[in-house]
Amino acid sequence: MNQEFIGALKEIVKDKGISEDLIFTTIEDALVAAYKKNYASPTTSAQNVKVSINRENGEIHVYAQKVVVEDVYDYVTEISLEEAKEISPRYDLDDIVDLEVTPKNFGRVAAQLAKGVVTQRIREAERNIVYSEYKELEYDIITGTVLRKDKGNVFVNLGRIETSIGPNEQIPGEEYKFNERIKLYVVEVKNGSKGAQILVSRTHPGLVKRLFELEVPEIYEGVVEIKSISREAGSRSKIAVYSNDENVDPMGSCVGPKGTRVQNIVNELKGEKIDIIKWSKNPEEFIAAALSPAKVLEVEVFEDSKSAKVVVDDNQLSLAIGKEGQNVRLAAKLTNWKIDIKSKSQAEALKKEELKEESVDEIEVLE
Template identity: 55%
Template sequence: MNKELLLALEMIEKEKNISKEVLLEAIENSLLTACKNHFGKADNIKVTINPDTCDFSVVAEKEVVETVEDPLTQICVEEAKLKNPRYIPGDIVPVAIQSKEFGRIATQNAKNVILQKIREEERKVLYNEYYSREKDIMTGIVQKNLGRNISINLGRVDAILNESEQVKGEILKPTDHIKVYILEVKDTSKGPRVSVSRTHPDLVKRLFESEVAEVKDGTVEIKAIAREAGSRTKIAVWSNDPNVDPVGACVGVNGARVNAVVNELRGEKIDIINWDENAAYLIENALSPAKVICVVADEEAKEALVIVPDYQLSLAIGKEGQNARLAARLTGYKIDIKSETQAKEQGLFEELGIQYQEDMVDYNYQDDESFQEGEELQEAEESGIQEGEADLESEDPDTQEEA
């Protein structure tokens, strides 16, 4: 071993982030392996390497005997006394093994073991680096299409954006810089296999953490997220500081913060609402921007009846039912939306004990018993959105996150 090897190890340590101590240990093991292959065994052989100079010694510990039967493990008395006159039979004598004794094959074997160890350590370092980013976001560069999947470069590894994790209609071109959510990192013989997503609800959460200091430090919590990637997302936020408005903090001055997230998601609409422990108020907030007359929530059954003004029905339901569908996912409730006219025709106000007034809004009611007594009203024949009703329930529990 020499100065050139020392410089090589220091370069590897710097470029590949593999400690010199790990490499020296690999070299020691490789020399032991070479000894075992060359001599048939290596139990009595010790290898030491000076970490400062990379000078090494390979020593066979031999027993002093009168008659040598195994030259690898034994040394005769006469030869031992040449090293030290005090040696007697039974003593252990360290005998240096010169590297030339290994031969060309042994030397090549040692080299291969060293290279293999370097590859293993490099793979381990890479895996640990990216595994620590699992469930986080990273900026990647679009590389190329792999069938219907897309290769995304994340620096030292290429990740896979599967078709199922791509936003429908989003066009990604080579060299595009995008934020991706790290779904999973697997350790394989070829290095870490990283799967990423552009559709996961937590991508939105992590983007807000990067843009909103109050979210990052925990002052503002994102309590739930419901997302239809590429189209619309609803998030419910809560402040642990009464002096901090959670919605305002996420929106930012002139919408700067939320717009930064929207731009990263390429125009996806984001509704930010206040979280409320009261289910009725939470459902009302979740249906915004629509105005609500009343909400009757059954917390045990996770069902809610919502009555809205006639002119707000289409807004509450949203295009193709999206607003109500996202509200259901956000709250975890099955939501039955009825128009004011239908509620009057079916006698819901009287059934629920609500005194009806023209243009009444924001009447929230939460009572399991009354809800169950009026259960048969919800089982009435529903004739679809055109008739002024929507019955939507929470779908895909993976899209909902509660702190």
């Protein structure tokens, strides 16, 4: 290896952000293996060979290392004190003596091997840089450009890497047009054998959360908190918010002036409806609010079973349950409570039935 090669190597190391020590140590280790394979002799072995590269002029030296002993039993790894003293008077017992064994044509072999090692290290370094860059975006939003659709997967360009949105991570009914820019939620970033692998989603509740953080300064600043989210992508989401400042209305902050903030999110989600709920530590209040837009008359909670009985006006029953049970299903996910809804007339009829049964039981006891 000549000085020009070393200079070029240092430039590559600088540009790619690779550790200079790491690259030289890796090359030296590779050269030890090459020496062992092609030049090892009865006086050397892999265990007692080291390769040194001069990091300024590129000179390469191979040394057989031997331990100084009084009596030599292994001529491959040991040297007598007497022989060591002939080389240099400074040697003493247990010192390591380096005996140069550099083959004449080893420089040419070394140069070829070094190029291969450097190329491999550059690939690994670039993969690690890309992985680290995208790992920081895990659980966050990233913007990508739609490339193509193939076998149900939508392929997206994220800048330095390409990924795909799987069928289960796509919003039902959403169309993806070539060159369209879309926001995606980064579910996970893995470092595989072929580099960074990024799992993205358009259906994850985290997408709604991050979109609100981008649109609502009060959430970004921590004044308003998102306590929970339930979502059926492409159809409807419910989001429970709470304010740490009594002077700030959490729901009003999320809706924004003339509804602009929430409308921007709805537009990004291609028309998905969003219900903004005021969170409460009181389960009765929270459950009642979660069933919005229906108006709730009564909530009875059962802590042991984490369930609640809810009563609404007769004309509010279908609204509370929602189309195909969606409203109550989302409310249950949002609050983490099982919810059983009854209309006022159903609840009254049930109460009468219970009273009737109690009366019959009392009569039987008296008899």
